[in-house]
Amino acid sequence: MMDTYKIAVIAGDGIGPEVIAEGIKVLNKAAELDGGFRFEFTHFPWGCDYYLKNGEMMPKDGIETLSKFDAIFLGAVGDPKVPDHISLWDLLLIIRKSFDQYINLRPVKLLKGAPCPLAGVGTEDIDMTFIRENSEGEYAGSGAWLYKGKPNEVVIQNGVFSRMGCERVIRYAFELAKKEKKTLTSISKGNALNYSMVFWDQIFAEVSKEYPEVETHKLLVDAASMFMVKDPKRFQIVVTSNLFGDILTDLGAAIAGGMGLAAGANLNPERKFPSMFEPIHGSAPDIAGKGLADPLATIWAAAQMLEHFGREDWGKKIVDGIETMLCERKTLTPDLGGNSSTSEVGDAFCKLMETF
Ligand code: NAD
Ligand code: IPM
Ligand code: MN
Secondary structure (H helix, E strand, C coil): CCEEEEEEEEEECCCHHHHHHHHHHHHHHHHHHHCCEEEEEEECCCCHHHHHHHCCCCCCCHHHHHCCCCEEEEEECCCCCCCHHHHHHHHHHHHHHHCCCCEEEEEEECCCCCCCCCCCCCHHHCEEEEEEECCCEEEEEEEEEECCCCCCCEEEEEEECCHHHHHHHHHHHHHHHHHHCCCEEEEECCCCCCCHHHHHHHHHHHHHCCCCCCCEEEEEHHHHHHHHHHCHHHCCEEEECHHHHHHHHHHHHHHCCCHHHCEEEEECCCCCCCEEEEECCCCCCCCCCCCCCCCHHHHHHHHHHHHHCCCHHHHHHHHHHHHHHHHHCCCCCHHHCCCCCHHHHHHHHHHHHCCC
16 A cells, blocks of 8 residues: 655745755655655745744644644744744744654765865765754753843853753664664763763763663763864764754764755654654755755755655665765756756756666
């Protein structure tokens, strides 16, 4: 019997709709060529335009509506007309939290043909998988704003690190390292963050006892940033907190081809709730509406979605296809030195898929 995957599409703002259109083309093409599965896409017009009209980023029952889908495909959220902490909290972050997507899996892999600003570094030197904690930590949303506008005004932003929250993400990273026979590096900051990161380090040490076969490393986040540039090959699987993972994966994007190539999966490993797949870049207002956005990150996120559905063959073929596009250099957007438009890249990719 043919499997049908029901996908909620939130194209969002800025370049979101431009790149999502190409991701959908690729998913439909994979389904057509495979013959064993199909997609049913439902589009939700949520985001900043919706907010400007309705005063909310999505309807009150938005989360309940999304819960009925097999996965969410998200473009990007954010518009200069809406404060970022409103647009991002009330849509992206609330989805990650409501659906307990506590794993943010972000490949930092330099494909053949991708530009790399580092001297003397080859594709074999940059091949990491970041496991970013995605449900709590610095993004717990806990704090206070006291005496607003008064001379004694104070703001407090709490980091919340629960035992369960740290253990489950660290254990997930160990399982992946064990399965892929790779090293695992924990990135933290216990020297300064004397509660949260000391706790993180302690839990990393505890869980590591269950995995004697996994070679582990531990780095402070400042040194880790330096080594990602100076000696990226020391990293394979990486596990880190929500904020550090956010920052380090933009750095990862910079050394592995740019924002146009960086994808991420927000996973609920128990599959109790839908997982969400997205490029890690934002709405890029500086290039929106011009056909300049690189859709390859979104196409890579589509590959992650196929893997999530057990279609690892398609996941791999699509990432290999991105590499082929990069090596051929025929149809690329300007960020990768080409002069093709967003939709030309998507169309060329679908054509290439016919040769897989
Ligand atoms: P950004 O990622 O949107 O852009 C940073 C730079 O990278 C820009 O110069 C942009 O043109 C370039 N870039 C990004 N994606 C590209 C692509 N696919 N192809 C070519 N170039 C690309 O980050 P920002 O400017 O800091 O944020 C813009 C808005 O997006 C803000 O509102 C921010 O809060 C939001 N944001 C949303 C998400 C998300 O929805 N997941 C992620 C990050 C930022
Ligand atoms: C990302 C983004 C988000 C994050 C923002 C937009 C809230 O930067 O997905 O990397 O910090 O998680
Ligand atoms: Mn980010």
